[in-house]
Amino acid sequence: MGLGAWLVYEKMAAAMAHGMCSATWRLGHHLPGLRGGMAGLLMARGCFSRSGVVASRPVSTPGVGVRGYLNVPGREIPRSHLYLQRSESRAPLAPYSPQTWRRGYRTGWWQESGVSGRRSWGIMVILGGALGVLQTLKYSLGEERAEEDLQVTDGNLQLTLYQYKTCPFCSKVRAFLDYYQVPHEIVEVNPVLRREIKFSSYRKVPILLVNAGSPIQLNDSSVIISVMKTFLVSKMKSLEELVSYYPSMKATDDRGKEVIQYNNKYWLMLDERETGRVYPSKESQVEEMKWRRWTDDWLVHLISPNVYRTPREALSSFDYIVREGNFGTIEGLFAKYIGAAAMFVIGKRLKSRHHLEDDVRQDLYKAANDWVAAIGKNRPFLGGSEPNLADLAVYGVLRVMEGLESFNDMMSNTKIKPWYQRMTSAVNHC
Structure with missing residues (x-):
């Protein structure tokens, strides 16, 4: 378990213990023989600060008073007196003496609540603490079990x-x-x-x-x-x-x-x-989403007009498509020649629909350079030292042109080649 995870669990344990002991406070307040002892639970209700003992809020139970003493090893904390409310008819609190300093806190209720009350009080404190620890362990084991389940699921x-x-x-x-x-x-x-x-x-x-x-x-x-x-x-x-x-x-x-x-x-x-x-920042999240959307809304629409730009390029592209695709022999022949002619015409329509320049290569070059400019000179990828989802999206779209004239032109006439080579190594784990 890492340090960050342990700190999270430690905070959760404190919060759960606080909640459990708060419940014990409310329960004990209604039990006979324990009314005078509610101040003892002030430790669980946030009464101790880093600088000593402070009151969290007044308590209206008659006759409740507590003198708080705190001793932390390695740190000198001044003795402090926490006064909540004490009825004049009650006996005064036992005076402090050096022999009782390390006992922590002292109240008069322990002697006054009787054997039955003290037993009930002890049971509730133990129960509250045990439940707090149990809930913390349960959450911790739950997270570990979730991680184990994920690993098993990933494998299956x-x-x-x-x-x-x-x-x-x-x-x-x-x-x-x-x-x-x-x-x-x-x-x-x-x-x-x-x-x-x-x-x-x-x-x-x-x-x-x-x-x-x-x-x-x-x-x-x-x-x-x-x-x-x-x-x-x-x-x-x-x-x-x-x-x-x-x-x-x-x-x-x-x-x-x-x-x-x-x-x-x-x-x-x-x-x-x-x-x-x-x-690493909100800006990096927004940036990734922006360029993922740009890939889908703009970059991908530059592919077809460029790979089918001329009849020769269209035929070359369909030769590649048939060779790499799942075509039967007859289907492949039809696809190569009829498909190339059809896509040459469709490519012209796409150019008009997306308002591309007459020379669609210029739009491809500009898009490639815009992407390189977004990455900048000080990082190898848009994601920084490693590719993010936008890097992978742009790379995936451009990769389909490999081996075609449009791809070679883009590598020769833009600044994208170094990034593209880094991406190829990263994706292929070279």
């Missing part, structure tokens, strides 16, 4: 990623899983028939299927990444619970088409302590 999780290898959104998820070394299987989906995902009403990729006792299906690349990152960090939340934090909503896009949206998909569902472990 079976992840299957349904993808198109050349899809930028699928590449984002692969980059995340590879970087965090999350074991997973890959199923390459046939883009024409999509038989591999016939089990799903959601007909897009990526789909991450998680077998954690019962199958859990995660859709949308950014949701998949946020859920899995939260699951890796959080020690107290199950995967089923985390999925419920990312509800899907139907909406209409600017073309009037019904789409599914996840408004909180860039958030990690962490508590304050977990958030502090992931993000």
Whole structure:
């Protein structure tokens, strides 16, 4: 157990002991023979400060008075007198003598409450302390058990990623899983028939299927990444619970088409302590979310217009897609030539829809340099010394162009190459 965790448990033990002893105070106040002894419980009600003994609040029980003496080894604390309220009809408190100094505190109620009262009082103090310790241990063991359960669950999780290898959104998820070394299987989906995902009403990729006792299906690349990152960090939340934090909503896009949206998909569902472990500052959290959104809303839309910019590039791109994808022989021939011609036309439409320049390379170059400028000169990644989720998203999207003319042009005409090489080493753990 680390020092930070131990300090948390120590604070919780103090809070629980305070609560238990407060309950004992209220119980004892109603028992005959103990009314005069309530002041003895002032230790549990915050009466002792670092500088001596102070009263937390007046007590209205007649005849209650206490003279408090505190002795802490290695520290000289002046003798102090705590006066709560004492009836004139009561006998005065026993005077202080050096022989009684180390007894802690002295009251007159012990002699006055009788044998039965003293027994009851002793039982309640022991019970209160025992319950406080029990609750603290219970919480501590609960956290340790949760961590053990997480480790077991991590070992038993079976992840299957349904993808198109050349899809930028699928590449984002692969980059995340590879970087965090999350074991997973890959199923390459046939883009024409999509038989591999016939089990799903959601007909897009990526789909991450998680077998954690019962199958859990995660859709949308950014949701998949946020859920899995939260699951890796959080020690107290199950995967089923985390999925419920990312509800899907139907909406209409600017073309009037019904789409599914996840408004909180860039958030990690962490508590304050977990958030502090992931993000060194609030600004770094906001920055990561901003550039993850930028990747989905802008960068990804530059890929198709660039890789299908000319008929030659479109044919070269589809040759790569067919070679890496799950196509049959006939499907591959049709896809290579008919698909290339179709995507050349679609690429022009995408250029118009997203208001790109006539030479779409310029938009790609600018996006790459904007990203490098956001990282700055003093850190290797946007996440600092290590990649964050925005680094992985940008890298995943750009990686699908590797081997194509557009990728080579981007490496030669922008400042992104050093960062990209660092990311390749980080993701592949070179």
